[in-house]
Amino acid sequence: MGQDLYESPLVMILEFLHRHCRMLFLVGLRVLDLMLFNMVWMLILKVHNLELRYWRKLYMFLLCSLASTPAMFNSTLTEDEDVFCPVDGSIMITASHLPYNRNGLKFFTNAGGLGKADIKDILERAAIIYDNFSNDALKESELAVSAAVRKADYMNIYTANLVEAVRRAAGNIEKPLEGFHIVVDAGNGAGGFFMGKVLEPLGAVTSGSQFLEPDGLFPNHIPNPEDKAAMRALTQAVLENKADLGIIFDTDVDRSAAVDSSGREFNRNRLIALMSAIVLEEHPGTTIVTDSVTSDGLTAFIENKLGGKHHRFKRGYKNVIDEAIRLNFVGEESHLAIETSGHGALKENHWLDDGAYLMVKVLNKLASARVSGSGCGSKVLTDMVDGLEEAEVAVELRLKIDQNHADLKGGSFRDYGEAVLKHLENMITSDSKLNRAPVNYEGVRVSGHGGWFLLRLSLHDPVLPLNIEAPSLEEAVKLGLAVLAAVKEFAALDTSALDKFVQGL
Numbered sequence: 001m002g003q004d005l006y007e008s009p010l011v012m013i014l015e016f017l018h019r020h021c022r023m024l025f026l027v028g029l030r031v032l033d034l035m036l037f038n039m040v041w042m043l044i045l046k047v048h049n050l051e052l053r054y055w056r057k058l059y060m061f062l063l064c065s066l067a068s069t070p071a072m073f074n075s076t077l078t079e080d081e082d083v084f085c086p087v088d089g090s091i092m093i094t095a096s097h098l099p100y101n102r103n104g105l106k107f108f109t110n111a112g113g114l115g116k117a118d119i120k121d122i123l124e125r126a127a128i129i130y131d132n133f134s135n136d137a138l139k140e141s142e143l144a145v146s147a148a149v150r151k152a153d154y155m156n157i158y159t160a161n162l163v164e165a166v167r168r169a170a171g172n173i174e175k176p177l178e179g180f181h182i183v184v185d186a187g188n189g190a191g192g193f194f195m196g197k198v199l200e201p202l203g204a205v206t207s208g209s210q211f212l213e214p215d216g217l218f219p220n221h222i223p224n225p226e227d228k229a230a231m232r233a234l235t236q237a238v239l240e241n242k243a244d245l246g247i248i249f250d251t252d253v254d255r256s257a258a259v260d261s262s263g264r265e266f267n268r269n270r271l272i273a274l275m276s277a278i279v280l281e282e283h284p285g286t287t288i289v290t291d292s293v294t295s296d297g298l299t300a301f302i303e304n305k306l307g308g309k310h311h312r313f314k315r316g317y318k319n320v321i322d323e324a325i326r327l328n329f330v331g332e333e334s335h336l337a338i339e340t341s342g343h344g345a346l347k348e349n350h351w352l353d354d355g356a357y358l359m360v361k362v363l364n365k366l367a368s369a370r371v372s373g374s375g376c377g378s379k380v381l382t383d384m385v386d387g388l389e390e391a392e393v394a395v396e397l398r399l400k401i402d403q404n405h406a407d408l409k410g411g412s413f414r415d416y417g418e419a420v421l422k423h424l425e426n427m428i429t430s431d432s433k434l435n436r437a438p439v440n441y442e443g444v445r446v447s448g449h450g451g452w453f454l455l456r457l458s459l460h461d462p463v464l465p466l467n468i469e470a471p472s473l474e475e476a477v478k479l480g481l482a483v484l485a486a487v488k489e490f491a492a493l494d495t496s497a498l499d500k501f502v503q504g505l
Protein backbone atom coordinates (compact mmCIF):
# COMPACT_ATOMS: atom_id res chain seq x y z
CA MET A 1 0.00 0.00 0.00
CA GLY A 2 1.24 3.46 -0.82
CA GLN A 3 1.82 5.85 2.07
CA ASP A 4 -1.05 8.11 0.94
CA LEU A 5 -3.58 5.34 1.53
CA TYR A 6 -2.85 5.44 5.25
CA GLU A 7 -4.32 8.93 5.40
CA SER A 8 -7.82 7.52 5.34
CA PRO A 9 -9.17 5.86 8.47
CA LEU A 10 -11.14 3.48 6.26
CA VAL A 11 -8.00 2.31 4.58
CA MET A 12 -6.33 2.09 7.97
CA ILE A 13 -9.15 -0.24 8.96
CA LEU A 14 -8.59 -2.24 5.80
CA GLU A 15 -4.92 -2.47 6.56
CA PHE A 16 -5.77 -3.68 10.05
CA LEU A 17 -8.09 -6.25 8.50
CA HIS A 18 -5.44 -7.26 6.07
CA ARG A 19 -3.28 -8.17 9.03
CA HIS A 20 -6.06 -9.89 10.89
CA CYS A 21 -7.59 -11.60 7.86
CA ARG A 22 -11.15 -10.72 8.83
CA MET A 23 -13.46 -7.79 8.44
CA LEU A 24 -16.38 -7.11 10.68
CA PHE A 25 -18.89 -4.46 9.88
CA LEU A 26 -22.07 -3.80 11.74
CA VAL A 27 -24.65 -2.17 9.60
CA GLY A 28 -27.33 -0.45 11.61
CA LEU A 29 -30.58 0.15 9.86
CA ARG A 30 -32.60 2.71 11.64
CA VAL A 31 -35.50 3.45 9.38
CA LEU A 32 -35.21 0.93 6.62
CA ASP A 33 -34.81 2.54 3.25
CA LEU A 34 -34.19 -0.03 0.59
CA MET A 35 -32.52 2.22 -1.90
CA LEU A 36 -30.07 3.39 0.64
CA PHE A 37 -29.57 -0.12 1.88
CA ASN A 38 -28.49 -1.08 -1.61
CA MET A 39 -26.20 1.89 -1.72
CA VAL A 40 -24.45 0.77 1.42
CA TRP A 41 -23.93 -2.67 0.02
CA MET A 42 -22.56 -1.16 -3.14
CA LEU A 43 -20.11 0.83 -1.10
CA ILE A 44 -19.12 -2.16 0.96
CA LEU A 45 -18.84 -4.26 -2.17
CA LYS A 46 -16.42 -1.81 -3.67
CA VAL A 47 -14.27 -1.83 -0.61
CA HIS A 48 -14.62 -5.56 -0.47
CA ASN A 49 -13.66 -6.00 -4.07
CA LEU A 50 -10.68 -3.80 -3.62
CA GLU A 51 -9.70 -6.01 -0.74
CA LEU A 52 -10.20 -9.22 -2.70
CA ARG A 53 -8.18 -7.95 -5.57
CA TYR A 54 -5.30 -6.80 -3.45
CA TRP A 55 -5.17 -9.26 -0.63
CA ARG A 56 -7.60 -12.12 -1.31
CA LYS A 57 -8.56 -12.40 2.32
CA LEU A 58 -11.74 -13.43 4.08
CA TYR A 59 -14.06 -10.81 5.51
CA MET A 60 -17.21 -10.85 7.52
CA PHE A 61 -20.07 -8.36 7.61
CA LEU A 62 -22.47 -8.23 10.51
CA LEU A 63 -25.98 -7.03 9.76
CA CYS A 64 -27.51 -5.51 12.84
CA SER A 65 -30.99 -4.51 11.65
CA LEU A 66 -32.76 -1.75 13.59
CA ALA A 67 -30.24 0.03 15.80
CA SER A 68 -29.32 3.37 17.30
CA THR A 69 -26.36 5.47 16.19
CA PRO A 70 -24.61 5.33 19.60
CA ALA A 71 -25.02 1.54 19.67
CA MET A 72 -23.17 1.34 16.38
CA PHE A 73 -20.22 3.29 17.76
CA ASN A 74 -20.42 1.14 20.89
CA SER A 75 -20.01 -2.02 18.83
CA THR A 76 -16.46 -0.89 18.01
CA LEU A 77 -15.65 -0.84 21.74
CA THR A 78 -17.67 -3.65 23.34
CA GLU A 79 -15.90 -6.95 23.87
CA ASP A 80 -18.18 -9.89 23.09
CA GLU A 81 -16.90 -12.86 21.14
CA ASP A 82 -20.37 -14.27 20.47
CA VAL A 83 -21.17 -11.35 18.18
CA PHE A 84 -17.59 -10.86 16.98
CA CYS A 85 -17.19 -7.60 18.92
CA PRO A 86 -15.42 -5.30 19.04
CA VAL A 87 -15.97 -4.80 15.33
CA ASP A 88 -13.43 -2.83 13.33
CA GLY A 89 -15.88 -0.41 11.84
CA SER A 90 -19.61 0.23 11.81
CA ILE A 91 -22.00 2.07 9.53
CA MET A 92 -25.30 3.59 10.59
CA ILE A 93 -27.96 4.39 8.02
CA THR A 94 -30.01 7.30 9.26
CA ALA A 95 -31.73 10.48 8.16
CA SER A 96 -31.79 11.56 11.81
CA HIS A 97 -34.87 13.77 12.27
CA LEU A 98 -34.85 14.82 8.60
CA PRO A 99 -37.40 13.44 6.11
CA TYR A 100 -36.81 9.82 5.06
CA ASN A 101 -35.52 10.84 1.63
CA ARG A 102 -32.56 12.60 3.29
CA ASN A 103 -31.03 9.38 4.59
CA GLY A 104 -27.28 9.21 5.02
CA LEU A 105 -24.47 7.10 6.42
CA LYS A 106 -22.49 7.57 9.63
CA PHE A 107 -19.19 5.72 9.89
CA PHE A 108 -17.51 4.72 13.14
CA THR A 109 -14.24 3.22 14.28
CA ASN A 110 -13.17 2.87 17.90
CA ALA A 111 -11.68 6.35 17.60
CA GLY A 112 -15.17 7.83 17.10
CA GLY A 113 -17.25 9.01 14.17
CA LEU A 114 -15.50 9.84 10.92
CA GLY A 115 -15.44 13.56 10.18
CA LYS A 116 -16.01 15.55 7.01
CA ALA A 117 -12.50 15.09 5.64
CA ASP A 118 -12.66 11.29 6.10
CA ILE A 119 -16.09 11.03 4.48
CA LYS A 120 -14.98 13.12 1.52
CA ASP A 121 -11.99 10.85 1.13
CA ILE A 122 -14.13 7.69 1.22
CA LEU A 123 -16.61 9.09 -1.31
CA GLU A 124 -13.86 10.12 -3.68
CA ARG A 125 -12.31 6.67 -3.52
CA ALA A 126 -15.69 4.98 -3.89
CA ALA A 127 -16.44 7.10 -6.98
CA ILE A 128 -13.20 6.05 -8.65
CA ILE A 129 -13.82 2.39 -7.87
CA TYR A 130 -17.43 2.69 -9.02
CA ASP A 131 -16.38 4.14 -12.38
CA ASN A 132 -14.12 1.17 -13.02
CA PHE A 133 -16.59 -1.46 -11.92
CA SER A 134 -17.86 -3.98 -14.47
CA ASN A 135 -21.21 -5.78 -14.08
CA ASP A 136 -19.46 -9.14 -13.80
CA ALA A 137 -17.16 -7.90 -11.08
CA LEU A 138 -20.15 -6.49 -9.24
CA LYS A 139 -21.99 -9.81 -9.37
CA GLU A 140 -18.90 -11.66 -8.18
CA SER A 141 -18.55 -9.29 -5.24
CA GLU A 142 -22.24 -9.49 -4.46
CA LEU A 143 -21.97 -13.26 -4.11
CA ALA A 144 -18.82 -13.01 -2.02
CA VAL A 145 -20.41 -10.48 0.30
CA SER A 146 -23.69 -12.38 0.66
CA ALA A 147 -21.69 -15.38 1.78
CA ALA A 148 -19.89 -13.26 4.35
CA VAL A 149 -22.97 -11.73 6.01
CA ARG A 150 -23.96 -12.79 9.53
CA LYS A 151 -26.92 -11.43 11.46
CA ALA A 152 -26.48 -10.27 15.04
CA ASP A 153 -28.80 -8.57 17.50
CA TYR A 154 -26.26 -6.16 18.83
CA MET A 155 -28.96 -4.01 20.45
CA ASN A 156 -29.44 -6.76 23.06
CA ILE A 157 -25.86 -6.38 24.16
CA TYR A 158 -25.92 -2.60 24.10
CA THR A 159 -29.14 -2.37 26.15
CA ALA A 160 -27.95 -5.01 28.64
CA ASN A 161 -24.98 -2.72 29.36
CA LEU A 162 -27.31 0.24 29.96
CA VAL A 163 -29.42 -1.84 32.34
CA GLU A 164 -26.29 -2.99 34.15
CA ALA A 165 -25.11 0.62 34.58
CA VAL A 166 -28.34 1.62 36.38
CA ARG A 167 -28.28 -1.49 38.59
CA ARG A 168 -24.69 -0.78 39.57
CA ALA A 169 -25.44 2.86 40.43
CA ALA A 170 -28.27 1.72 42.71
CA GLY A 171 -26.04 -0.74 44.59
CA ASN A 172 -26.67 -3.82 42.46
CA ILE A 173 -30.42 -3.93 42.95
CA GLU A 174 -32.18 -6.03 40.29
CA LYS A 175 -35.14 -3.65 39.82
CA PRO A 176 -34.05 -0.22 41.05
CA LEU A 177 -36.87 1.55 39.17
CA GLU A 178 -39.67 -0.54 40.67
CA GLY A 179 -42.62 1.73 41.43
CA PHE A 180 -41.48 4.51 39.08
CA HIS A 181 -43.79 5.29 36.19
CA ILE A 182 -41.76 6.45 33.18
CA VAL A 183 -43.14 7.10 29.70
CA VAL A 184 -41.05 7.02 26.53
CA ASP A 185 -41.85 8.95 23.36
CA ALA A 186 -39.75 7.59 20.49
CA GLY A 187 -41.51 9.73 17.86
CA ASN A 188 -41.59 6.64 15.57
CA GLY A 189 -37.80 6.69 15.42
CA ALA A 190 -35.48 3.93 16.65
CA GLY A 191 -35.71 4.71 20.40
CA GLY A 192 -38.66 2.44 21.27
CA PHE A 193 -36.21 -0.20 22.57
CA PHE A 194 -35.61 1.94 25.65
CA MET A 195 -39.01 1.03 27.04
CA GLY A 196 -38.92 -2.76 26.69
CA LYS A 197 -35.19 -3.36 26.91
CA VAL A 198 -34.06 -0.82 29.50
CA LEU A 199 -36.91 0.54 31.63
CA GLU A 200 -38.95 -2.64 32.02
CA PRO A 201 -36.07 -4.92 33.07
CA LEU A 202 -35.27 -2.27 35.68
CA GLY A 203 -38.80 -2.55 37.05
CA ALA A 204 -40.37 0.70 35.81
CA VAL A 205 -44.04 0.96 34.82
CA THR A 206 -44.10 2.24 31.24
CA SER A 207 -47.79 2.47 30.32
CA GLY A 208 -48.62 5.53 28.24
CA SER A 209 -45.36 5.29 26.29
CA GLN A 210 -46.01 6.32 22.71
CA PHE A 211 -44.90 6.25 19.08
CA LEU A 212 -42.54 3.33 19.63
CA GLU A 213 -43.01 1.76 16.19
CA PRO A 214 -40.42 2.95 13.64
CA ASP A 215 -41.99 4.85 10.75
CA GLY A 216 -39.78 7.09 8.64
CA LEU A 217 -42.77 9.26 7.70
CA PHE A 218 -43.04 10.34 11.35
CA PRO A 219 -46.87 10.38 11.39
CA ASN A 220 -47.16 11.79 14.94
CA HIS A 221 -44.42 14.36 15.37
CA ILE A 222 -40.83 14.83 14.32
CA PRO A 223 -38.60 12.88 16.71
CA ASN A 224 -36.54 15.86 17.80
CA PRO A 225 -36.29 17.29 21.33
CA GLU A 226 -35.83 20.74 19.73
CA ASP A 227 -39.26 20.46 18.13
CA LYS A 228 -41.96 22.17 20.20
CA ALA A 229 -44.73 19.79 19.04
CA ALA A 230 -42.59 16.80 20.08
CA MET A 231 -42.02 18.20 23.57
CA ARG A 232 -45.73 19.06 23.90
CA ALA A 233 -46.66 15.47 23.01
CA LEU A 234 -44.33 14.08 25.67
CA THR A 235 -45.52 16.56 28.31
CA GLN A 236 -49.13 15.63 27.57
CA ALA A 237 -48.31 11.92 27.92
CA VAL A 238 -46.60 12.51 31.28
CA LEU A 239 -49.50 14.56 32.67
CA GLU A 240 -52.26 12.30 31.33
CA ASN A 241 -50.60 9.19 32.74
CA LYS A 242 -49.56 10.90 35.98
CA ALA A 243 -46.07 9.58 35.27
CA ASP A 244 -42.98 10.36 37.32
CA LEU A 245 -40.88 11.12 34.28
CA GLY A 246 -41.09 11.35 30.49
CA ILE A 247 -38.19 10.60 28.16
CA ILE A 248 -37.93 11.56 24.49
CA PHE A 249 -35.32 10.62 21.90
CA ASP A 250 -34.48 11.89 18.47
CA THR A 251 -34.74 9.42 15.61
CA ASP A 252 -31.39 7.66 15.96
CA VAL A 253 -31.15 8.15 19.73
CA ASP A 254 -28.03 10.28 19.89
CA ARG A 255 -30.13 13.06 21.44
CA SER A 256 -32.66 13.11 24.26
CA ALA A 257 -34.63 15.26 26.67
CA ALA A 258 -37.01 14.65 29.59
CA VAL A 259 -40.06 16.04 31.36
CA ASP A 260 -40.68 15.92 35.13
CA SER A 261 -43.91 14.81 36.79
CA SER A 262 -45.25 18.37 36.83
CA GLY A 263 -44.71 18.74 33.08
CA ARG A 264 -41.57 20.90 33.29
CA GLU A 265 -39.07 20.19 30.56
CA PHE A 266 -35.47 19.15 30.99
CA ASN A 267 -34.53 20.41 27.60
CA ARG A 268 -32.00 22.83 26.13
CA ASN A 269 -30.42 24.91 28.97
CA ARG A 270 -32.41 23.02 31.63
CA LEU A 271 -31.15 19.65 30.39
CA ILE A 272 -27.58 20.95 30.40
CA ALA A 273 -28.12 22.31 33.92
CA LEU A 274 -29.40 18.93 35.11
CA MET A 275 -26.59 16.97 33.50
CA SER A 276 -24.03 19.48 34.85
CA ALA A 277 -25.44 19.06 38.36
CA ILE A 278 -25.19 15.26 38.08
CA VAL A 279 -21.67 15.32 36.65
CA LEU A 280 -20.38 17.99 39.04
CA GLU A 281 -21.53 15.92 42.02
CA GLU A 282 -19.22 13.19 40.74
CA HIS A 283 -16.41 15.48 39.56
CA PRO A 284 -16.39 18.70 41.58
CA GLY A 285 -15.00 21.72 39.75
CA THR A 286 -14.95 20.09 36.33
CA THR A 287 -15.40 22.08 33.12
CA ILE A 288 -18.68 21.71 31.23
CA VAL A 289 -18.27 22.33 27.51
CA THR A 290 -21.41 23.51 25.70
CA ASP A 291 -22.45 24.93 22.36
CA SER A 292 -22.60 28.65 21.68
CA VAL A 293 -26.32 29.27 22.10
CA THR A 294 -26.44 28.49 25.83
CA SER A 295 -27.80 31.18 28.15
CA ASP A 296 -26.00 33.55 30.52
CA GLY A 297 -28.23 32.07 33.24
CA LEU A 298 -26.67 28.65 32.59
CA THR A 299 -23.16 30.05 33.07
CA ALA A 300 -24.19 31.63 36.38
CA PHE A 301 -25.80 28.35 37.48
CA ILE A 302 -22.81 26.15 36.60
CA GLU A 303 -20.23 28.52 38.04
CA ASN A 304 -21.95 30.08 41.07
CA LYS A 305 -24.33 27.34 42.20
CA LEU A 306 -22.51 24.18 41.14
CA GLY A 307 -18.90 25.38 41.46
CA GLY A 308 -17.96 24.18 37.99
CA LYS A 309 -16.60 26.03 34.97
CA HIS A 310 -18.73 26.72 31.91
CA HIS A 311 -16.81 26.73 28.64
CA ARG A 312 -19.25 28.02 26.02
CA PHE A 313 -17.77 26.90 22.71
CA LYS A 314 -19.21 26.48 19.21
CA ARG A 315 -22.40 24.94 17.86
CA GLY A 316 -22.13 21.34 16.59
CA TYR A 317 -21.88 18.24 18.76
CA LYS A 318 -18.60 17.17 17.23
CA ASN A 319 -17.09 20.59 17.91
CA VAL A 320 -18.20 20.42 21.53
CA ILE A 321 -16.93 16.88 22.06
CA ASP A 322 -13.61 17.54 20.33
CA GLU A 323 -13.13 20.64 22.48
CA ALA A 324 -13.72 18.69 25.70
CA ILE A 325 -11.20 16.07 24.56
CA ARG A 326 -8.73 18.83 23.73
CA LEU A 327 -9.17 20.46 27.15
CA ASN A 328 -8.39 17.19 28.90
CA PHE A 329 -5.38 16.77 26.66
CA VAL A 330 -3.99 20.17 27.66
CA GLY A 331 -4.62 19.48 31.35
CA GLU A 332 -8.03 21.05 31.97
CA GLU A 333 -10.35 18.39 33.36
CA SER A 334 -13.68 18.11 31.58
CA HIS A 335 -16.23 15.32 31.99
CA LEU A 336 -19.21 16.57 30.01
CA ALA A 337 -19.68 17.99 26.50
CA ILE A 338 -23.28 18.87 25.74
CA GLU A 339 -25.36 20.87 23.28
CA THR A 340 -28.73 22.58 23.67
CA SER A 341 -29.86 20.29 20.83
CA GLY A 342 -29.81 17.34 23.29
CA HIS A 343 -26.52 15.82 22.08
CA GLY A 344 -24.42 15.02 25.13
CA ALA A 345 -21.24 13.01 25.72
CA LEU A 346 -19.45 11.98 28.89
CA LYS A 347 -15.80 11.19 29.38
CA GLU A 348 -16.77 8.03 31.30
CA ASN A 349 -18.65 6.82 28.20
CA HIS A 350 -15.79 7.22 25.70
CA TRP A 351 -17.06 10.67 24.64
CA LEU A 352 -19.85 8.97 22.74
CA ASP A 353 -22.83 11.26 22.19
CA ASP A 354 -25.57 8.95 23.33
CA GLY A 355 -29.07 10.17 24.21
CA ALA A 356 -29.82 6.84 25.90
CA TYR A 357 -26.74 7.10 28.10
CA LEU A 358 -27.71 10.66 29.16
CA MET A 359 -31.06 9.26 30.29
CA VAL A 360 -29.29 6.40 32.07
CA LYS A 361 -27.42 9.03 34.12
CA VAL A 362 -30.79 10.59 34.97
CA LEU A 363 -32.22 7.18 35.94
CA ASN A 364 -29.12 6.49 38.06
CA LYS A 365 -29.89 9.66 39.99
CA LEU A 366 -33.55 8.69 40.49
CA ALA A 367 -32.65 5.17 41.61
CA SER A 368 -29.73 6.09 43.87
CA ALA A 369 -31.65 8.96 45.54
CA ARG A 370 -34.38 6.55 46.53
CA VAL A 371 -31.91 3.96 47.80
CA SER A 372 -30.08 6.55 49.90
CA GLY A 373 -33.37 8.03 51.11
CA SER A 374 -32.43 11.48 49.83
CA GLY A 375 -35.55 11.88 47.71
CA CYS A 376 -38.13 10.18 45.60
CA GLY A 377 -39.52 10.75 42.11
CA SER A 378 -38.53 13.40 39.60
CA LYS A 379 -38.59 16.10 42.30
CA VAL A 380 -35.01 14.96 42.99
CA LEU A 381 -34.13 16.08 39.48
CA THR A 382 -36.22 19.24 39.55
CA ASP A 383 -34.53 20.31 42.79
CA MET A 384 -31.14 19.86 41.16
CA VAL A 385 -31.84 22.65 38.66
CA ASP A 386 -33.36 24.95 41.26
CA GLY A 387 -31.74 28.37 40.92
CA LEU A 388 -31.25 28.21 37.16
CA GLU A 389 -32.36 31.59 35.83
CA GLU A 390 -34.38 31.30 32.67
CA ALA A 391 -35.15 34.16 30.31
CA GLU A 392 -38.78 35.13 29.87
CA VAL A 393 -38.24 35.34 26.12
CA ALA A 394 -35.99 32.95 24.19
CA VAL A 395 -36.22 32.81 20.40
CA GLU A 396 -34.22 31.52 17.47
CA LEU A 397 -34.82 33.24 14.12
CA ARG A 398 -33.14 31.85 11.03
CA LEU A 399 -32.21 34.50 8.44
CA LYS A 400 -31.68 32.99 5.00
CA ILE A 401 -29.02 34.12 2.54
CA ASP A 402 -30.21 34.03 -1.08
CA GLN A 403 -27.23 32.40 -2.77
CA ASN A 404 -28.35 33.57 -6.23
CA HIS A 405 -28.66 37.21 -5.27
CA ALA A 406 -26.52 39.71 -7.19
CA ASP A 407 -25.33 41.20 -3.89
CA LEU A 408 -23.15 38.10 -3.37
CA LYS A 409 -21.19 39.27 -6.43
CA GLY A 410 -20.38 35.68 -7.30
CA GLY A 411 -18.92 34.97 -3.84
CA SER A 412 -19.95 32.19 -1.46
CA PHE A 413 -22.74 32.49 1.08
CA ARG A 414 -20.13 31.92 3.79
CA ASP A 415 -18.12 34.98 2.71
CA TYR A 416 -21.35 36.96 2.57
CA GLY A 417 -22.38 35.78 6.04
CA GLU A 418 -18.94 36.67 7.41
CA ALA A 419 -19.31 40.17 5.94
CA VAL A 420 -22.69 40.57 7.68
CA LEU A 421 -21.15 39.49 10.98
CA LYS A 422 -18.17 41.84 10.58
CA HIS A 423 -20.50 44.76 9.89
CA LEU A 424 -22.66 43.90 12.91
CA GLU A 425 -19.56 43.72 15.10
CA ASN A 426 -18.49 47.21 13.98
CA MET A 427 -21.95 48.68 14.53
CA ILE A 428 -22.18 47.27 18.07
CA THR A 429 -19.09 49.14 19.25
CA SER A 430 -20.86 52.46 18.70
CA ASP A 431 -23.87 51.53 20.89
CA SER A 432 -23.11 52.18 24.57
CA LYS A 433 -25.98 49.92 25.71
CA LEU A 434 -24.49 46.87 24.04
CA ASN A 435 -21.36 44.95 24.98
CA ARG A 436 -19.63 42.26 22.97
CA ALA A 437 -19.04 39.03 24.94
CA PRO A 438 -15.41 39.14 26.10
CA VAL A 439 -14.89 35.46 25.23
CA ASN A 440 -16.71 34.12 22.20
CA TYR A 441 -15.82 31.41 19.69
CA GLU A 442 -18.51 31.79 17.08
CA GLY A 443 -20.42 34.64 15.43
CA VAL A 444 -21.20 37.87 17.28
CA ARG A 445 -22.50 37.52 20.85
CA VAL A 446 -23.67 40.68 22.56
CA SER A 447 -25.18 41.49 26.00
CA GLY A 448 -27.54 44.38 26.64
CA HIS A 449 -31.06 45.32 27.72
CA GLY A 450 -30.88 42.64 30.42
CA GLY A 451 -30.38 39.88 27.85
CA TRP A 452 -28.15 38.79 25.00
CA PHE A 453 -28.13 37.85 21.33
CA LEU A 454 -25.92 35.71 19.13
CA LEU A 455 -25.80 35.96 15.35
CA ARG A 456 -23.70 33.25 13.69
CA LEU A 457 -23.35 31.24 10.51
CA SER A 458 -25.21 27.93 10.41
CA LEU A 459 -22.96 24.89 10.32
CA HIS A 460 -24.64 23.54 7.19
CA ASP A 461 -27.11 25.91 5.58
CA PRO A 462 -26.97 29.34 3.90
CA VAL A 463 -28.54 30.76 7.04
CA LEU A 464 -27.60 33.14 9.84
CA PRO A 465 -29.37 31.84 12.97
CA LEU A 466 -30.13 34.61 15.48
CA ASN A 467 -30.74 33.66 19.12
CA ILE A 468 -32.19 36.28 21.44
CA GLU A 469 -32.89 35.89 25.16
CA ALA A 470 -34.26 38.71 27.32
CA PRO A 471 -36.28 39.29 30.49
CA SER A 472 -39.23 40.71 28.50
CA LEU A 473 -40.54 40.96 24.96
CA GLU A 474 -39.84 44.69 24.96
CA GLU A 475 -36.17 44.14 25.73
CA ALA A 476 -35.91 41.25 23.28
CA VAL A 477 -37.30 43.56 20.58
CA LYS A 478 -34.66 46.19 21.42
CA LEU A 479 -31.96 43.57 20.85
CA GLY A 480 -33.68 42.50 17.62
CA LEU A 481 -33.79 46.11 16.40
CA ALA A 482 -30.05 46.51 17.02
CA VAL A 483 -29.38 43.52 14.77
CA LEU A 484 -31.86 44.69 12.15
CA ALA A 485 -30.25 48.14 11.94
CA ALA A 486 -26.90 46.50 11.23
CA VAL A 487 -27.99 43.89 8.68
CA LYS A 488 -30.65 45.77 6.69
CA GLU A 489 -28.22 46.95 4.02
CA PHE A 490 -27.40 43.34 3.07
CA ALA A 491 -29.89 42.81 0.27
CA ALA A 492 -29.35 39.05 -0.07
CA LEU A 493 -30.26 38.44 3.57
CA ASP A 494 -33.91 37.60 4.14
CA THR A 495 -34.77 39.43 7.38
CA SER A 496 -38.53 38.80 7.22
CA ALA A 497 -38.50 36.60 10.37
CA LEU A 498 -36.71 39.36 12.29
CA ASP A 499 -38.99 42.06 10.82
CA LYS A 500 -42.02 40.17 12.10
CA PHE A 501 -40.45 39.64 15.50
CA VAL A 502 -39.66 43.31 16.10
CA GLN A 503 -43.16 44.26 14.94
CA GLY A 504 -44.57 41.86 17.54
CA LEU A 505 -46.20 39.65 14.90
Ligand SMILES: O=P(O)(O)OC[C@H]1O[C@H](O)[C@H](O)[C@@H](O)[C@@H]1O
Residues within 6 Å of the ligand: 315, 316, 317, 318, 339, 341, 343, 457, 458, 459, 460, 461, 465
Ligand atom coordinates in the same frame (compact mmCIF):
# COMPACT_ATOMS: atom_id res chain seq x y z
O1 LIG B 1 -25.88 25.56 12.69
P1 LIG B 1 -27.26 25.00 12.66
O2 LIG B 1 -27.91 25.08 11.32
O3 LIG B 1 -28.12 25.62 13.74
O4 LIG B 1 -27.17 23.46 12.96
C1 LIG B 1 -26.45 23.00 14.06
C2 LIG B 1 -26.72 21.54 14.34
O5 LIG B 1 -26.47 20.79 13.17
C3 LIG B 1 -26.61 19.39 13.28
O6 LIG B 1 -27.94 19.08 13.49
C4 LIG B 1 -25.73 18.85 14.37
O7 LIG B 1 -26.03 17.49 14.57
C5 LIG B 1 -25.92 19.58 15.67
O8 LIG B 1 -24.94 19.16 16.55
C6 LIG B 1 -25.81 21.07 15.45
O9 LIG B 1 -26.12 21.75 16.62
